[in-house]
Amino acid sequence: MTESCDIAIVGAGLVGASLALGLEHAGLSVVLIEPRAPAVPDDAWDSRVYAISPGSAAFLAASGAWQDVDAGRVARVETMRIFGDALAARLDFSAYDAGLCELAFIAESGRLQAALWQRLKRAPHVQLKCPARCVALQQLDGCTEIELDGGSALRAQLVVGADGAQSWVREQAGIRVREHDYEQCGVVANFACALPHHNTAFQWFRADGVLALLPLPAQRVSMVWSATDLCARDLLAMDAPQLAQYVGAASGGVVGALDTITPATSFPLKLQRVEKFVMPRLALVGDAAHNVHPLAGQGVNLGFRDARELAAVLCNRGAQSDCGDYALLRRYERARREDVLSMQLATDGLQKLFGSQAVWLSRARNLGMRIVQSQSLLKRLLVKHAAA
Numbered sequence: 501m502t503e504s505c506d507i508a509i510v511g512a513g514l515v516g517a518s519l520a521l522g523l524e525h526a527g528l529s530v531v532l533i534e535p536r537a538p539a540v541p542d543d544a545w546d547s548r549v550y551a552i553s554p555g556s557a558a559f560l561a562a563s564g565a566w567q568d569v570d571a572g573r574v575a576r577v578e579t580m581r582i583f584g585d586a587l588a589a590r591l592d593f594s595a596y597d598a599g600l601c602e603l604a605f606i607a608e609s610g611r612l613q614a615a616l617w618q619r620l621k622r623a624p625h626v627q628l629k630c631p632a633r634c635v636a637l638q639q640l641d642g643c644t645e646i647e648l649d650g651g652s653a654l655r656a657q658l659v660v661g662a663d664g665a666q667s668w669v670r671e672q673a674g675i676r677v678r679e680h681d682y683e684q685c686g687v688v689a690n691f692a693c694a695l696p697h698h699n700t701a702f703q704w705f706r707a708d709g710v711l712a713l714l715p716l717p718a719q720r721v722s723m724v725w726s727a728t729d730l731c732a733r734d735l736l737a738m739d740a741p742q743l744a745q746y747v748g749a750a751s752g753g754v755v756g757a758l759d760t761i762t763p764a765t766s767f768p769l770k771l772q773r774v775e776k777f778v779m780p781r782l783a784l785v786g787d788a789a790h791n792v793h794p795l796a797g798q799g800v801n802l803g804f805r806d807a808r809e810l811a812a813v814l815c816n817r818g819a820q821s822d823c824g825d826y827a828l829l830r831r832y833e834r835a836r837r838e839d840v841l842s843m844q845l846a847t848d849g850l851q852k853l854f855g856s857q858a859v860w861l862s863r864a865r866n867l868g869m870r871i872v873q874s875q876s877l878l879k880r881l882l883v884k885h886a887a888a
Contacts, residue, residue, distance in 0.1 A: 501651075501652045501653070502645075502652070502653040502654070502655060503531070503652070503653070503654050503655070504643075504654075504655045504656070505529045505530065505531045505627070505654065505655075505656050506528035506529045506530065506656065506657050506658065506823055507523065507528055507529070507530045507531070507656055507657065507658045507659075507660060507814075507823060508530075508531045508533060508644075508646055508654055508656035508658070508659045508660070509530060509531070509532045509533065509659075509660045509662055510533050510634055510646070510659065510660065510661055510662060510663045510668065510669050511533070511534065511661065511662035511663035511664060511667075511669075511786075511788070512532045512533070512534035512617070512620070512628065512630065512662075513534075513613070513662065513663075513664065513786070514550075514609070514612055514613060514616065514786075514800060514803065514804075515662050515785050515786030515787075515800075515803035515804060515806065515807050516532065516534075516660070516662030516663070516785070516786070516807075517532070517565075517613070517616035517617065517620055518559065518560060518563070518565070518616060518804055518807045518808075519660065519662060519785060519806075519807035519810060519811055520532050520620060520623065520626045521563035521564075521565060521616065521619055521620065521623060521626070522559065522562070522563060522807055522808060522810075522811030522815075523625065523626075523811050523814060523815065524563065524623060524625060525815055526625075526811070526814045526815040526817075526823075528625065528814065528823055529625060529627070530625055530626045530627070531626075531627045531628075531629060531654060531656070532620065532626055532627070532628050532629065532630075533629045533630075533632050533634060533646070533648070533654075534628070534629070534630040534631070534632065535630070535631050535632065535633045536630070536631055537617070537630050537631070538610065538613040538614060538617060539610060540614065541608070541610045541611050541614050544762070545608065545690045545716070545720070545761055545762050546608035546609050546610045546611065546762075547688045547689060547690060547722075547762045547763070547764075547765050548608070548609040548610075548688055548765075549606050549607060549608050549609065549688075549690075549714060549716070549722045549724075550606070550607055550609060550612065550797075550800045551577065551604040551605070551606055551701075551714065551797035551798075551800075551801075552604060552605045552606075552607050552612075552800070552801070552804075553604055553798075553801045553804075553886060553887050553888065554600065554601075554602060554604070554605075554887045555801070555804075555805070555808075555887060555888040556800070556801045556804040556805070557605055559804055559807070559808045560612075560615075560616075560804070563619055564619055565612075565615045565616045565618075565619045566615070568614075568615035568618050568619065569607060569611050569612060569615045570611060572717060573607070573608060573611055573717060574605050574606065574607045574717070575605070575606040575699065575714075575715040575716050575717050576601075576602040576604075576605055576606075576699050576715075577595070577602055577603045577604040577605070577606060577699060577700070577701045577714070577715060578594070578595050578596070578602055578603065578698075578699040578700070579592065579593065579594050579595065579603070579698070579699065579700045579701075580592070580593040580603055580700065580701045580702075580703070581700060581701075581702050581703070582702075582703045582704075582705075582869070583702075583703065583704045583705065584705050584854075584865060584866045584869045585705055585706065585707065585854070585862060585865075585866065586862070586866040588866070588870065589865070589866035589867075589869040589870060590869065590870075590873060591869050591872060591873050591879075592873065593879060593882070593883055595883070597876065597879070597880065597883075598879075598880045598883040598884060598887075599880075600883065600884075600887055602699075603701070603883060603886070603887065604701075604797070604886075604887075606701075606714045606715055606716060606722065629648070629654075632648050632649065632650075633648065633649040634646050634647070634648060634649075634668060634669075635647050635648065635649050636672075637659065637669065637672040637673070639780070639781065640655070642657075643655045643656060643657055643781065643824070644656055644657075644658070644659045644781045644782065644824070646659065656781075656824070657781065657822055657823050657824040658781055658782070658783065658823045658824035658829075659781060659782050659783075659824075660782075660783050660784070660785060660810070661673075661782070661783070661784045661785070661788040661789075662784075662785050662786050662788060662807075663788055664786070664787045664788060665770070665772060665787040665788070665791050667784065667787075667788035669782070669784070669788065670774065670784055670788050673779055673782050675774055675775050675776060675779070675784070676774070676775040677772050677773065677774045677775065678772070678773045678774075679770055679771070679772050680770065680771040680772075680848075681768070681769075681770050682726075682769040682770060682771065682793060682851060683728065683729050684709060684726055684727060684728055684729065684732070684768075684769040685726075685727055685729060685732035685766040685767065685768055685769060686724060686725070686726055686727075686766060686767050686768075686769055686794055687723070687724075687725040687727050687732050687735045687736065687764050687765070687766045688722065688723060688724050688725075688764065688765055688766070688767075689722075689723050689743060689747075689760060689762055689763060689764040689765070690716065690720060690721070690722050690723070690760075690761050690762040691720065691721050691722075691723065691744060691747065691758040691759060691760055691761060692719060692720050692758070692759040692761055693719050693720065693721050693755035693756055693757070693758055693759075694719070694755070694756030694757040694758075695719070695754075695755045695756035696719055696755075697713075697715040697719070697721055697755050699715050700715060701713070701714050701715060702751065702754055702755075703795075704750070704751065705854040705865075706750070707857065708727055708728050708730075708731040709725055709726045709727035709728055709731055710725070710726040710795045710851075710854070711723070711724075711725045711726075711727075711747075711750055711751065712724045712725070712726075712795075712797070713747075713751055713754070713755065714797075719755075720761065721755055721758075723747055724794060724797075725747075726769060726793065726794055726795055726851075732766055735764055735766075736764050736765075736766060738764070740760035740763065741760070743760050743764055744757075744758040744759055744760045745758075769793060769794065770791055771791060771792065771793065771844065771847075771848055772787075772790060772791035773790070773844060774788075774789055774790065776833065777789050777832070777833040777836060777837070778826070778829040778830060778832060778833045779826070779829075780824065780825075780826040780829075781824035781826075782824075782829075783810060783829050783832060783833075785803060785806035785807055785810060786802075786803035786806055786807070787799070787803065789806060789836075789840070790802060790840045790843075790844065792843055792844050792847045792848075793847040793848060793850075793851045794847075795847055795850055795851060796843070796846065796847050796850075796886070798843055798847075798886065801886075802839070802840060802843055805836070805839060805888070806836055809832055809835045809836055810832045813828065813829075813831045813832045813835070814828075853865050
């Protein structure tokens with residue numbers, strides 16, 4: 501059996517689901533293909549959290565998904581304090597100084613996913629195929645055909661790969677990717693803290709990686725430690741009291757004594773640069789199109805900006821009836837290249853700069869932090885860019 505649609509999105513994670521909802525007013529039929537449904541969130545705190553920029557939150561709110569996230573489980577980041585590896589090296593960012601209400605929102609991955617899926621199930625233009633797996637992809641005259649497990653097939657004018665860093669769509673299309681392994685892991689865990697965090701996010705550049713404590717509702721924080729492989733193994737081997745004590749000491753007790761409320765888990769850190777974002781009848785979004793170091797907390801926001809831009813291009817295509825037209829898709833690629841490249845260069849450069857133990861680099865990076873700290877206009881510009 502062969503079905504037809506305008507757009508087939510492979511991958512119904514945060515970015516793929518948000519893209520499907522963002523196409524509500526495009527006048528296009530959308531099929532979303534996902535091998536497994538997300539788990540239904542319970543009362544436990546999710547170890548994986550994301551810093552959602554105000555721009556990304558507005559994009560999610562346009563589809564109603566952001567309103568479906570329990571506000572009692574979302575924290576606002578109003579200020580951020582970043583510490584270098586010298587005592588006087590420090591950066592402070594304030595939402596209010598930049599004319600914003602917040603720098604970001606901290607939200608749990610599982611609850612974001614659940615909110616998006618609630619909206620997907622009510623979206624009249626979206627057909628959700630789950631569980632379903634793609635087994636083959638081929639270009640035909642005027643469409644792309646995806647063969648699904650079970651023998652059925654789907655023909656679409658446009659196929660979008662939203663299927664993550666190890667993208668099947670990207671591989672099937674033959675799009676080359678350059679990868680750099682940072683030899684680091686992102687170690688995440690949540691803690692109750694003895695002192696209020698005052699909606700402040702903290703970050704420390706250390707010899708063993710980058711440690712961040714992000715505010716959660718009430719007196720709780722979420723840790724993201726971009727740690728060397730050796731440090732990550734040590735962190736993952738600690739029991740709950742040991743981990744809380746170690747992280748409390750590493751963070752200088754800024755939020756008081758810690759109590760572990762979710763065990764530590766980890767994910768590998770890599771930089772990925774793809775050869776191209778689009779081909780005739782095919783586009784990549786999210787981690788399928790790029791992967792960056794998490795030290796700036798912008799990975800998922802890059803993906804949401806991909807979805808927002810591609811949805812805008814397709815919704816405003818005018819008289820163009822073919823949503824897989826290469827010239828149309830190139831508008832999306834041109835709009836996204838600069839943002840993605842600048843974030844890749846910035847995060848990769850910072851990782852290399854602070855990962856080096858060279859004395860002259862240590863002096864340079866700490867001097868740089870002090871200079872930026874003294875430039876209020878530059879700090880406002882940085883905040884505005886990150887908030888988009």
